[in-house]
Amino acid sequence: MAHDVRGLFIALEANQQAQDRALAQYSRFLIERGTLSSYQNVDQIAERQLAMRFPDLVERVAP
Amino acid sequence: MALGLAGRMTYLNVTERTFLQEQGDARSLRFEMLPANRGIIFDRNGEPLAVSTPVESVWLDPTRTKLNSTDIASLARAIGLNERELAGKIGRYSGHEFMFVKRRVSPEIAARVAALHIEGVHFQREYRRYYPAGETAAHVVGITNVDDQGQEGAELAYDGELKSVQGRKLVLRDRRGQAVKDVEYVAAPHFGRDLALSLDLRLQFFAYRELRTAIEEHHAKAGSVVMLDAHTGEILALANEPSFNPNELTRAGADVRRNRAVTDAYEPGSTVKPLTVLAALQSGRFAEDSVIDTTPGYMRVGRMLVKDPINRGPLSLGEVLARSSQVGIAKVALALDERMVFDTFLRAGFASPTSSGLPGEVDGRVPDSQLKNPVVRTTLAYGYGLTVTPLQLAQAYLTLATGGIRLPISILRLDAPPVGERAFETGIVAAIVRMMTGVDSLHGTAPKARVAGYTIAGKTGTSRKVGPGGYDEDRHVAFFAGMAPAVDPRVVVIVVIDEPQGDIFGGGEVAGPVFSRVVARALRILNVEPEAAS
Numbered sequence: 001m002a003h004d005v006r007g008l009f010i011a012l013e014a015n016q017q018a019q020d021r022a023l024a025q026y027s028r029f030l031i032e033r034g035t036l037s038s039y040q041n042v043d044q045i046a047e048r049q050l051a052m053r054f055p056d057l058v059e060r061v062a063p
Numbered sequence: 064m065a066l067g068l069a070g071r072m073t074y075l076n077v078t079e080r081t082f083l084q085e086q087g088d089a090r091s092l093r094f095e096m097l098p099a100n101r102g103i104i105f106d107r108n109g110e111p112l113a114v115s116t117p118v119e120s121v122w123l124d125p126t127r128t129k130l131n132s133t134d135i136a137s138l139a140r141a142i143g144l145n146e147r148e149l150a151g152k153i154g155r156y157s158g159h160e161f162m163f164v165k166r167r168v169s170p171e172i173a174a175r176v177a178a179l180h181i182e183g184v185h186f187q188r189e190y191r192r193y194y195p196a197g198e199t200a201a202h203v204v205g206i207t208n209v210d211d212q213g214q215e216g217a218e219l220a221y222d223g224e225l226k227s228v229q230g231r232k233l234v235l236r237d238r239r240g241q242a243v244k245d246v247e248y249v250a251a252p253h254f255g256r257d258l259a260l261s262l263d264l265r266l267q268f269f270a271y272r273e274l275r276t277a278i279e280e281h282h283a284k285a286g287s288v289v290m291l292d293a294h295t296g297e298i299l300a301l302a303n304e305p306s307f308n309p310n311e312l313t314r315a316g317a318d319v320r321r322n323r324a325v326t327d328a329y330e331p332g333s334t335v336k337p338l339t340v341l342a343a344l345q346s347g348r349f350a351e352d353s354v355i356d357t358t359p360g361y362m363r364v365g366r367m368l369v370k371d372p373i374n375r376g377p378l379s380l381g382e383v384l385a386r387s388s389q390v391g392i393a394k395v396a397l398a399l400d401e402r403m404v405f406d407t408f409l410r411a412g413f414a415s416p417t418s419s420g421l422p423g424e425v426d427g428r429v430p431d432s433q434l435k436n437p438v439v440r441t442t443l444a445y446g447y448g449l450t451v452t453p454l455q456l457a458q459a460y461l462t463l464a465t466g467g468i469r470l471p472i473s474i475l476r477l478d479a480p481p482v483g484e485r486a487f488e489t490g491i492v493a494a495i496v497r498m499m500t501g502v503d504s505l506h507g508t509a510p511k512a513r514v515a516g517y518t519i520a521g522k523t524g525t526s527r528k529v530g531p532g533g534y535d536e537d538r539h540v541a542f543f544a545g546m547a548p549a550v551d552p553r554v555v556v557i558v559v560i561d562e563p564q565g566d567i568f569g570g571g572e573v574a575g576p577v578f579s580r581v582v583a584r585a586l587r588i589l590n591v592e593p594e595a596a597s
Contacts, residue, residue: 027115027117030111031116033111034196035195038196039268059593
């Protein structure tokens with residue numbers, strides 16, 4: 001019985017640590033995503049690297 | 064690496080330290096922290112706006128831990144500190160039981176320190192809040208203080224939902240750090256709830272960029288742009304300049320941290336004229352095609368001279384609005400009952416908070432104590448003698464865009480459209496919006512507000528600011544308030560530029576182009592089909 005409790009406790013602690021690590025990684029991924037997908041970044045890549053420009057005329061391009 | 068070591072780090076609270084360390088060597092009974100992070104703030108599409116990421120603060124107890132010079136050298140190197148300075152600091156703290164070696168280091172640095180296996184060097188978990196959108200959305204998202212409490216913006220308004228509380232447990236561990244027994248769960252960790260704001264970061268980005276460009280171009284003091292979803296009253300963008308980088312707080316003074324779109328009330332000038340004309344139509348004394356003779360281009364009201372730049376002669380009610388004739392509006396106002404224009408302003412939402420929930424929101428001021436005085440009624444009708452915030456002005460135009468339904472303003476993403484309240488008759492509002500569509504024509508007051516491919520409806524405003532000696536000839540606030548497309552509007556946009564310098568200071572010239580650029584981007588991003596004849 002005592003052994004079971006100890007085993008469960010170790011499992012709980014491992015899970016809590018795994019959760020903590022996963023959340024920490026998630027937060028870092030989110031920050032990275034926020035930086036990469038910022039419109040500032042997207043706009044600059046579109047205009048400077050891909051030579052795209054904002055169209056003057058608006059057209060319907062999809063049905 | 065960093066992740067694998069996390070388990071080795073002990074999270075101790077200062078107050079419990081002595082108790083722990085006085086326990087025996089073989090086994091120790093410890094309070095340990097169960098970390099919990101503050102809720103994440105997202106925009107309406109799931110883009111992160113505020114994210115807490117774990118950092119470690121490195122500490123030691125100088126009374127118990129005596130580091131040799133090798134340890135100090137390697138510790139300093141791992142953290143990137145000056146070795147001599149660190150040794151000096153440890154010396155100064157020799158009588159203290161607690162000393163931070165370095166606060167809030169990255170997990171990578173913490174892992175390097177942990178890998179040194181220096182006995183007595185501990186870690187305390189803290190969180191650092193990152194704001195990926197930086198200055199772009201700083202006022203709406205807000206900031207937290209070092210204790211992770213919301214101080215401004217959504218961080219403050221929704222602190223109750225966002226905040227987290229660390230859990231604690233009492234654990235018996237052996238010398239190797241292995242848990243022998245979980246003695247007691249003192250408190251379960253409480254994770255903060257995530258929040259989805261109504262903002263669309265893409266629209267926010269363009270609103271902020273175009274606002275800043277215009278402010279630089281006109282050397283203006285400040286400005287705001289508000290964009291509302293015309294169907295739901297959600298704030299899609301709310302930008303102010305000056306702004307600040309919430310990731311480097313130390314540099315930001317109170318002035319740049321102010322969310323001017325809700326904390327600053329301005330005299331709205333001609334942007335209220337559509338509401339005056341609305342009051343005229345509601346009274347039944349005027350129709351869309353009623354003619355008002357503005358000859359000779361000026362008139363006296365009491366001791367005040369009301370004048371237009373030129374004599375515009377007889378104008379229809381619609382032309383009075385399109386040309387923004389002061390004389391025409393004055394004649395309309397004086398033909399109405401004392402409280403009619405005032406009541407219309409109140410119904411449009413002036414003088415009451417917008418319910419956005421944004422901290423620091425002011426009500427503005429629409430006094431009714433002197434409405435018996437024709438001068439007061441006249442000036443009120445063209446936007447002087449009252450103050451409104453840019454967000455209140457946005458709500459008033461939203462009421463026109465919805466066909467007369469006043470919607471609550473929301474800074475949170477809504478799952479369903481809110482229930483509004485009818486403020487004005489649909490037919491009358493439709494007539495007002497129709498009258499506002501000529502604003503971007505070549506003869507209108509803001510040809511530069513034009514958006515290729517779409518018909519817009521709007522109104523310019525240029526109000527003088529009050530100086531020490533009354534209204535100042537040289538200090539203005541330039542406005543453009545409008546909606547697009549004119550039929551079934553998708554967005555309502557308010558642009559306010561405070562104190563543009565130089566010869567160009569009018570709402571049409573200064574604020575109109577910002578409206579045009581922001582709306583052009585917004586309608587594409589929101590997939591609004593252009594009109595056939597573009």
